[in-house]
Amino acid sequence: MAVEAERGPRARVRWLGLWDGYFVVCHLVTTALVFTSGAPQGRRVLAIGGLTVAxxxxxxxxxxxxxxxxAAGGATWSSAPGWSGSSRWSCAPT
Known part of the structure; x- marks a missing residue:
């Protein structure tokens, strides 16, 4: 049980690099598709601005x-069932 608790946070952080890469590729491809679309310029600027804000x-x-x-008082997010971390907003079961 102690080993599982110790591996959990490291495993979650270890795979975030792949997520970051995926996020960057999706942003670049979607931006390129919107930029080259036949939509009016105002809509393209709005769509690319929304992607950049995200x-x-x-x-x-x-x-x-x-x-x-x-930076919000040690708040963290996890999708693990039974998670018992600290949260300023009490968005997870304790």
């Missing part, structure tokens, strides 16, 4: 929460 939000807030280094 990327900045993830880099500034999402990634630190996933790694447990959130």
């Amino acid at each position: 990327a900045v939000w993830y880099a500034a807030l999402g990634r630190p929460l996933l790694t447990g280094r959130g």
Whole structure:
């Protein structure tokens, strides 16, 4: 049981590099597709701006929460059942 608890956080952080790569590739491909589409320029700018805001939000807030280094009083996020970490917003069972 202690080994599982010890491996859990490291395993979660270990795979985040793949997620970051996937996120970057999806952002670049989607931006290129929107940029080359036949949509009016205003809509393209709005769509690319929305994608960029999502990327900045993830880099500034999402990634630190996933790694447990959130600036919001030690809040972390986990999808593990029975998670008992600290959360400022009480969004997970304790």
